[in-house]
Amino acid sequence: MIKVSETAKKKVAELMGEDGFDISTHFIRVGVKSGGCSGLSYDLKFDKSQQEDDKVFEDNGVKIIVDKKSFLYLIGTTLEYSGGLNGAGFVFNNPNANRTCGCGESFSL
Numbered sequence: 001m002i003k004v005s006e007t008a009k010k011k012v013a014e015l016m017g018e019d020g021f022d023i024s025t026h027f028i029r030v031g032v033k034s035g036g037c038s039g040l041s042y043d044l045k046f047d048k049s050q051q052e053d054d055k056v057f058e059d060n061g062v063k064i065i066v067d068k069k070s071f072l073y074l075i076g077t078t079l080e081y082s083g084g085l086n087g088a089g090f091v092f093n094n095p096n097a098n099r100t101c102g103c104g105e106s107f108s109l
Contacts, residue, residue, distance in 0.1 A: 001057055001059070001075065001076070002030060002057055002059065002064050002066065002074055002077050002078070002079060003059045003060070003077070003078040003079070004059045004060045004062045004064070004078070004079045005060070005078060005079065005080045005081065006060065007080065007081045007082075007083075008062075008079045008080050008081040008090060009060045009061060009062050010081075011081040011090070012028060012062055012081075015046075016046055019046055021046045021048070023061065023062065023063075024061075025063075026046060026047065026048050026063070027046070027047045027048070027049075027050065027056075027063045027064065027065045028044065028045075028046060028047070028062060028063070028064050028065070028079075029043075029044070029045050029046070029047040029064075029065050029066075029067075030042070030043070030044055030064055030065075030066050030070070030074060030077075030079070031043040031044075031066065031067055031069075031070040032069075032070040032073045032074065040073065042092050043070075044079075044090060047065060050065045051065075051067070053067065053068040054066065054067055054068070055067075055068065055071050064079075073094075073096060074092075074094065074096075075096065076094070076095045076096065077092055077093060077094040077095070077096075078092075078093040079091075079092060079093075080092075080093055
């Protein structure tokens with residue numbers, strides 16, 4: 001299960017609307033890929049359809065799809081949005097990560 005904070009939900013709804021997506025019917029696709037300074041990095045994009053092996057969640061009115069491979073890395077993660085002085089963007093609070101980089105975009109287990 002992936003959770004979505006209220007702040008992240010508001011930003012997701014705003015960005016989805018700007019890109020022609022509808023938060024009530026479309027998805028956020030969250031994944032993990034090789035790369036980044038800590039070994040793995042997060043991937044986040046909007047999607048209109050799910051694949052056969054995708055896991056589907058809904059939290060706080062946001063539909064989330066995760067591919068089967070990425071699911072094990074993301075269990076228990078909360079998607080946040082930070083608009084602070086260090087730069088605005090989505091932040092993954094992942095309890096499975098042993099180490100993260102300074103920018104918060106990559107991690108290792």
